[in-house]
Amino acid sequence: xxxxxxxxxxxxxxxxxxxxxxxxxxxxxxxxAVKELKKEMRFPAWRYYEYTIPASGNxxxxxxxxxxxxxxxxxxxxxxxxxxxxxxxxxxxxxxxxFVPDGGEMMLLREIQLYTIHFFARYKExxxxxxxxxxNMSLSANDVACIYLSRNKDNAMxxxxxxxxxxxxxxxxxxxxxxxxxxxxxxxxLTDGQQVKGEDSKERPIARYVVYKTxxxxxxxxxxxxxxxxxxxxxxxxQYQRVMQEKLQSGNTTLILEK
Numbered sequence: 194x195x196x197x198x199x200x201x202x203x204x205x206x207x208x209x210x211x212x213x214x215x216x217x218x219x220x221x222x223x224x225x226a227v228k229e230l231k232k233e234m235r236f237p238a239w240r241y242y243e244y245t246i247p248a249s250g251n252x253x254x255x256x257x258x259x260x261x262x263x264x265x266x267x268x269x270x271x272x273x274x275x276x277x278x279x280x281x282x283x284x285x286x287x288x289x290x291x292f293v294p295d296g297g298e299m300m301l302l303r304e305i306q307l308y309t310i311h312f313f314a315r316y317k318e319x320x321x322x323x324x325x326x327x328x329n330m331s332l333s334a335n336d337v338a339c340i341y342l343s344r345n346k347d348n349a350m351x352x353x354x355x356x357x358x359x360x361x362x363x364x365x366x367x368x369x370x371x372x373x374x375x376x377x378x379x380x381x382x383l384t385d386g387q388q389v390k391g392e393d394s395k396e397r398p399i400a401r402y403v404v405y406k407t408x409x410x411x412x413x414x415x416x417x418x419x420x421x422x423x424x425x426x427x428x429x430x431x432q433y434q435r436v437m438q439e440k441l442q443s444g445n446t447t448l449i450l451e452k
Contacts, residue, residue, distance in 0.1 A: 195276055200400070201387040204400075210249065239336075241336075242256070252275045253274050256343075269343050282334060290304045306403050307404045312407055316377070350429060352429045354370055357417055359381065371403075381406050382406060383406055385401070385402045387402075
């Protein structure tokens with residue numbers, strides 16, 4: 194079970210240990226989800242199922258999402274872990290993300306992503322409620338999380354923040370260095386990292402923790418904000434392409450998680 198006393202790497206390892214059981218449960222639930230989705234008359238449509246792993250005590254939501262009737266046989270499938278703190282219910286995702294430390298080479302870094310209850314409330318208020326297909330629906334917290342992750346998880350591009358994007362940047366300090374542009378809008382986040390000393394006694398990153406604090410619909414943002422986001426997004430994309438080209442030219446395209 195996830196504990197507040199865990200390091201970010203320990204959180205990642207704890208969740209990663211559940212992965213095989215989650216995969217087995219997804220395969221078991223898929224025929225049931227497809228059968229239920231076939232009965233839907235409106236799309237997009239989705240189904241979710243709660244699942245607690247006895248060995249770890251971690252509680253998950255496994256979901257299946259079909260954009261249209263043609264994708265019912267092969268819906269998007271994903272999952273998230275539920276965790277609770279004094280502020281309420283949080284959604285947790287985890288994975289490995291390509292990361293380029295200052296002055297270093299591209300590496301794979303463990304990443305824990307925590308989506309706060311406030312984040313999803315703002316996503317519902319600022320995006321879902323403006324979409325005709327969603328605004329008249331009674332959506333639960335799990336529904337909102339399923340929709341957001343199905344539409345946005347694979348499209349998140351980290352960009353470096355500045356005062357033009359967030360006028361209160363100084364208030365949040367170094368942790369507010371990055372934000373994420375996604376399909377539906379822009380995510381304001383706080384980021385922290387875990388480092389360990391290598392054999393050369395130098396600190397190296399080993400895990401990262403990203404808290405998704407709030408969501409903005411880009412149509413509600415000022416022109417100066419959007420212009421700054423466009424500029425930083427372009428620079429981030431150029432940097433990513435440059436690093437990938439260097440990796441391809443070097444012939445070393447395999448990235449592994451360091452222990």
